[in-house]
Amino acid sequence: xxxxxxxxxxxxxxxxxxxxxxxxxxxxxxxxxxxxxxxxxxxxxxxxxxxxxxxxxxxxxxxxxxxxxxxxxxxxxxxxxxxxxxxxxxxxxxxxxxxxxxxxxxxxxxxxxxxxxxxxxxxxxxxxxxxxxxxxxxxxxxxxxxxxxxxxxxxxxxxxxxxxxxxxxxxxxxxxxxxxxxxxxxxxxxxxxxxxxxxxxxxxxxxxxxxxxxxxxxxxxxxxxxxxxxxxxxxxxxxxxxxxxxxxxxxxxxxxxxxxxxxxxxxxxxxxxxxxxxxxxxxxxxxxxxxxxxxx
Amino acid sequence: xxxxxxxxxxxxxxxxxxxxxxxxxxxxxxxxxxxxxxxxxxxxxxxxxxxxxxxxxxxxxxxxxxxxxxxxxxxxxxxxxxxxxxxxxxxxxxxxxxxxxxxxxxxxxxxxxxxxxxxxxxxxxxxxxxxxxxxxxxxxxxxxxxxxxxxxxxxxxxxxxxxxxxxxxxxxxxxxxxxxxxxxxxxxxxxxxxxxxxxxxxxxxxxxxxxxxxxxxxxxxxxxxxxxxxxxxxxxxxxxxxxxxxxxxxxxxxxxxxxxxxxxxxxxxxxxxxxxxxxxxxxxxxxxxxxxxxxxxxxxxxxxxxxxxxx
Numbered sequence: 001x002x003x004x005x006x007x008x009x010x011x012x013x014x015x016x017x018x019x020x021x022x023x024x025x026x027x028x029x030x031x032x033x034x035x036x037x038x039x040x041x042x043x044x045x046x047x048x049x050x051x052x053x054x055x056x057x058x059x060x061x062x063x064x065x066x067x068x069x070x071x072x073x074x075x076x077x078x079x080x081x082x083x084x085x086x087x088x089x090x091x092x093x094x095x096x097x098x099x100x101x102x103x104x105x106x107x108x109x110x111x112x113x114x115x116x117x118x119x120x121x122x123x124x125x126x127x128x129x130x131x132x133x134x135x136x137x138x139x140x141x142x143x144x145x146x147x148x149x150x151x152x153x154x155x156x157x158x159x160x161x162x163x164x165x166x167x168x169x170x171x172x173x174x175x176x177x178x179x180x181x182x183x184x185x186x187x188x189x190x191x192x193x194x195x196x197x198x199x200x201x202x203x204x205x206x207x208x209x210x211x212x213x214x215x216x217x218x219x220x221x222x223x224x225x226x227x228x229x230x231x232x233x234x235x236x237x238x239x240x241x242x243x244x245x246x247x248x249x250x251x252x253x254x255x256x257x258x259x260x261x262x263x264x265x266x267x268x269x270x271x272x273x274x275x276x277x278x279x280x281x282x283x284x285x286x287x288x289x290x291x292x293x294x295x296x
Numbered sequence: 297x298x299x300x301x302x303x304x305x306x307x308x309x310x311x312x313x314x315x316x317x318x319x320x321x322x323x324x325x326x327x328x329x330x331x332x333x334x335x336x337x338x339x340x341x342x343x344x345x346x347x348x349x350x351x352x353x354x355x356x357x358x359x360x361x362x363x364x365x366x367x368x369x370x371x372x373x374x375x376x377x378x379x380x381x382x383x384x385x386x387x388x389x390x391x392x393x394x395x396x397x398x399x400x401x402x403x404x405x406x407x408x409x410x411x412x413x414x415x416x417x418x419x420x421x422x423x424x425x426x427x428x429x430x431x432x433x434x435x436x437x438x439x440x441x442x443x444x445x446x447x448x449x450x451x452x453x454x455x456x457x458x459x460x461x462x463x464x465x466x467x468x469x470x471x472x473x474x475x476x477x478x479x480x481x482x483x484x485x486x487x488x489x490x491x492x493x494x495x496x497x498x499x500x501x502x503x504x505x506x507x508x509x510x511x512x513x514x515x516x517x518x519x520x521x522x523x524x525x526x527x528x529x530x531x532x533x534x535x536x537x538x539x540x541x542x543x544x545x546x547x548x549x550x551x552x553x554x555x556x557x558x559x560x561x562x563x564x565x566x567x568x569x570x571x572x573x574x575x576x577x578x579x580x581x582x583x584x585x586x587x588x589x590x591x592x593x594x595x596x597x598x599x600x601x602x603x604x605x606x607x
Binding site for chain 1: 308310314315318320321322323324325328329331332334335336337338339340341342343345355356404407408410411412413416417419420422423424425426427429430431432433434436437438440441442447448451452477481508509541542546560563564567568573576577580581583584
């Protein structure tokens, strides 16, 4: 895979080109990372001091008051809990359902394997669109502002089912047959034989679902504004031009924080969980992505 | 051929006995099929609303009791005062997005592929995926901090660029560039894996023939990943009208709204904002139908110019 093995005899110009590429990559790294560092620094900086100039990546006047402010004033605790609960519940239920369906659709002897697979795959290409879905969820099923509107409509992603199914199809069939001879039923085979072997794809699918749930914003915006998540709170704060400060409470004015600092602090709170799981993401996502690309 | 025969051999005829033996498999899949029908196929049935007058009061009526209006909703959508500008925005943003996005991720993949410092290559890749996993709300929050009037970029350069407050094509470019910043690294993965599959012997042969590095990229790497590029292009042309509402809504503000409005957002404004369900559905149907037509045209054109077709 390494390209340097074919540089049998390269000219000086080509050597110099290597360094041009290096500099280009450095530039790309800087423009990718700088905005995040900038946001982090602003969120940790005194908000009056930030007003002077916003271009810095090391806090000039370190303070945690922006964070204490957002958790006290914006009811961020509730939104944070909502985001976490939604992510955990959505991921756990989603993974179980995906794995179950993927196993059934991998069984060559299952009578409905083909029609069911086709039914699922069609939905990858045609969808009803915004309005019919909105009306179904809010009017017909009356799920508006119900917690389950976060979980049930997006329960299964067909892409994930296909990903997992191709993994299961790659497992040796002898394992299932042996379990069957021992008198195991199909559910037991799935639970005891297939699931333990599927850990890598389960990780991939779980991460896809978790990142999707954590980052989703339109579901709250369209269906459940009374159950705000972190993303939605951040959106609301972006929409507000200013934060009202009660003039009678001068003590509040003294440690007031600017809207900019508040926004940046919430941005960091909403980003950090992604950064924490990022090292795992890296490994499994890229594997999952190329697997899907090769198989289909 | 052989494989197919094997599969049919396994398949048994339908019988109650077979159903009973596969009861666990049925129990483990039928609930999801019911879920699928409710959440994916019922909305498709909702397309009938595009040809009816449906307002909040008449929504509860069964389909046959609502008033059929033929193509009235479509005519209303096309003659809407917002429609011409919305259409121009949608097409411009997606063409610009496809062009800049494809070129930049191919270039990025080429850079990584040519880079001979392996450790550094890994680092660059890791960093480049990061923005892909961050939500649009967060990206918008950061972008507004950087590009708003008097924001970080303005103070850094000590000018007023008005990147986020010019109600013109400038906003299209800004949106597309932010999208490139977010997705370039991720989109490059597929090109990189295509490049990894290229036979090293081709490079050796080119080298023996005296090709320099650029000539090797131009005559070996690019032709070898051309099928991948074509397939991805066909697919993105098929979804050219599906410019997401989320990104547009989050990055725009009231000043630039004229140039940020896209079809899906327009469907939301008319359908849910103005409570005209029939009109909103009609816009969505238009979007899907044109998408399918575009997909077929792109596929046909690829076939005509002698490239691999998608289907």
